[in-house]
Amino acid sequence: MRRYHVTTFGCQMNAHDSERIKGMLEELGLGEATDAEAADVLVFNTCTIREKPDTKFAAYLGQAIARKRERPGTVIAVGGCYAEAQRERLFDLYPEVDVAFGPGSIPHLGEWLGAGGFGVARGSFGLDDRAFAGELPMHRERPFQAWVQISMGCNSKCSYCIVPAVRGREISRRPGEVVAEVTRLAADGVREVTLLGQNVNSWGRDLLPDIRTEFGELLRACDAIDGVERIRFTSPHPKDFRAPVIAAMAECDAVCEHAHLPLQSGSTRILKAMRRTYTRERYLRLVDELRAAVPDLALTTDLIVGFPGETEADFRDTLAAVEEVGYDAAFTFVYSPRAGTDAASMEDQIADDVKRDRIERLVEVVQRVAQRCNEARVGRVEEVLVEGPSRTDPALFRGRTRRNTTVNFTGTAEPGELVEVRIEAATSTTLRGAQAVAAAA
Numbered sequence: 269m270r271r272y273h274v275t276t277f278g279c280q281m282n283a284h285d286s287e288r289i290k291g292m293l294e295e296l297g298l299g300e301a302t303d304a305e306a307a308d309v310l311v312f313n314t315c316t317i318r319e320k321p322d323t324k325f326a327a328y329l330g331q332a333i334a335r336k337r338e339r340p341g342t343v344i345a346v347g348g349c350y351a352e353a354q355r356e357r358l359f360d361l362y363p364e365v366d367v368a369f370g371p372g373s374i375p376h377l378g379e380w381l382g383a384g385g386f387g388v389a390r391g392s393f394g395l396d397d398r399a400f401a402g403e404l405p406m407h408r409e410r411p412f413q414a415w416v417q418i419s420m421g422c423n424s425k426c427s428y429c430i431v432p433a434v435r436g437r438e439i440s441r442r443p444g445e446v447v448a449e450v451t452r453l454a455a456d457g458v459r460e461v462t463l464l465g466q467n468v469n470s471w472g473r474d475l476l477p478d479i480r481t482e483f484g485e486l487l488r489a490c491d492a493i494d495g496v497e498r499i500r501f502t503s504p505h506p507k508d509f510r511a512p513v514i515a516a517m518a519e520c521d522a523v524c525e526h527a528h529l530p531l532q533s534g535s536t537r538i539l540k541a542m543r544r545t546y547t548r549e550r551y552l553r554l555v556d557e558l559r560a561a562v563p564d565l566a567l568t569t570d571l572i573v574g575f576p577g578e579t580e581a582d583f584r585d586t587l588a589a590v591e592e593v594g595y596d597a598a599f600t601f602v603y604s605p606r607a608g609t610d611a612a613s614m615e616d617q618i619a620d621d622v623k624r625d626r627i628e629r630l631v632e633v634v635q636r637v638a639q640r641c642n643e644a645r646v647g648r649v650e651e652v653l654v655e656g657p658s659r660t661d662p663a664l665f666r667g668r669t670r671r672n673t674t675v676n677f678t679g680t681a682e683p684g685e686l687v688e689v690r691i692e693a694a695t696s697t698t699l700r701g702a703q704a705v706a707a708a709a
C-alpha cells in the first residue's frame with residue numbers, strides 16, 4: 269500500500285483542511301505513514317500569515333526534495349495559503365513539486381494526484397472555483413471534538429493581512445449544511461464542536477436574499493442538536509459582534525463561556541491604520557457588554573507589536589489594554605510585512621530591535637495577567653472534557669474547561685468524558701487539579 273504524510277502549518281482552519289486532505293487521500297487508497305520517512309506521497313499544507321511559517325516550510329521542503337532525490341518515485345504536493353500566494357512561481361522556485369493546490373481547491377486534489385496512477389498532474393488552482401470541503405470524506409484527528417467550517421474567505425481589509433488574498437471573499441455555508449454536519453458528528457460521538465471561519469460573526473450575510481439569518485441563529489440551531497455538549501467558535505471580529513450573538517451566547521447551554529476577541533492593538537490610531545474599523549473604546553465597551561451578559565466569561569485575544577508607525581505611546585496603549593481587559597490568554601505576534609498588503613509598503617516600518625523589545629515586554633505582561641486569571645480558578649470545581657493523558661506526565665489526565673484552559677489532573681477518567689475537577693494550582697497557561705468525587709447521597 270502506498271502511504272502519505274501530511275505536514276500542517278498555520279491555523280485551525282488549516283488543521284481542519286488537513287483532515288479533509290487526509291480523508292481524500294485515504295479515499296484514493298493510500299494509508300497514513302507513521303512519519304515522513306516512510307511516505308510515498310508527501311503533502312505540505314502551508315501557511316503564509318507571517319514570514320516564520322514560510323521559512324519553516326522552506327526547510328521542510330528542502331528535506332522532502334532531498335528524499336525525492338534518493339527515492340525518485342516520491343510525490344510532493346504543496347497546498348494551503350503559501351501555495352496560493354506563490355501560485356505564479358511555485359513550480360519555478362521548486363521544480364521538484366509535483367502538485368500544488370490552494371485552500372479552496374482541496375476537492376480537486378484527488379484528480380490532480382491522478383486516480384490510482386499518481387502521474388504527475390500539475391493542477392491549476394485558484395479562487396474562482398472554490399468549493400467547501402464539507403462533503404469530502406474526513407480523517408478526524410480527535411474522536412470527541414470536531415471542527416466545522418461555516419465560511420471560507422474574508423471580506424475585511426485589515427492592512428497587514430494576507431488572508432483575503434489567499435482565501436478569497438467570504439462565502440457562507442448554508443445553515444442546513446452546517447446543522448446536518450453537526451448532527452452527523454454528534455451521532456458519531458462528538459461532544460464538542462468548534463465553528464470555524466475567518467470572521468464567524470459576519471456569517472450568513474452573503475446568503476441574502478435567499479436566506480435571512482445571522483451567526484446567533486446558527487449558534488442556537490447547533491445548541492438544539494442532541495449530544496452536543498460544548499460549542500466553540502473562532503474567530504469573531506469585534507466590529508461584527510452584535511447583540512443577537514451575545515444573547516445567543518448567554519442563553520445557549522452548550523455555548524462555552526469563552527470569546528476569542530482579537531484586539532490587535534490597544535491604540536485607536538494604530539487600529540485605524542490597521543483598518544480594523546473599531547476604536548479602543550468601542551472594543552472595551554463590547555468587552556463590558558459580553559461580561560455583563562455571560563457571567564465568568566473567559567477572554568482571549570491576538571496582539572501585534574511593531575505595526576508601521578507604532579510609537580512607544582501606542583505600544584503602551586496595548587500593554588494597558590491587556591491589563592484592563594485581563595485576558596486569560598493571548599497570542600502575541602511581531603508584525604511581519606506580507607508582499608501585496610498595504611501595510612508592507614507603509615513608511616515608518618519599525619526596526620527589528622524595537623519589535624523584539626516590545627514583544628518581550630508584551631509577553632511578560634500577558635503572562636502576568638494570565639497567571640492572575642488562572643490563580644483565581646484555584647479552589648473552584650470546573651467541568652473538564654477529558655482529552656487523554658497529560659503531555660508532560662502520563663500519570664495525569666489532560667482536558668479542557670469550558671473557559672478553554674488546559675487542566676492536568678489526577679483521577680480515573682476516560683477520554684471523551686465530562687468530569688468535575690477541583691483546581692489546585694495554576695501557571696500562566698495551565699491548571700492542575702484532582703477529579704472531584706461526587707458526594708455520597
Ligand code: SAH
Pocket residue numbers: 317318422428429430431465466467503504505530532570571572601602603604605606
Ligand atoms: N481571521 C482571524 C485570524 C487571522 S490570522 C481573525 O481575524 O481573527 C491570526 C492572527 O495573526 C491575527 O489575528 C493577527 O493577530 C496575526 N497576523 C495576521 N497578519 C499578521 C502579520 N502580517 N504580522 C503579524 N501578525 C499577523
Ligand code: SF4
Pocket residue numbers: 422423424425426429430431432466467505
Ligand atoms: Fe485577516 Fe482581518 Fe480577515 Fe482576520 S479579519 S483574516 S485579520 S483580514
Ligand code: F3S
Pocket residue numbers: 277278279280281282314315316317348349350430431435
Ligand atoms: Fe490560516 Fe495561515 Fe492561511 S493562519 S488562513 S493557514 S495564512
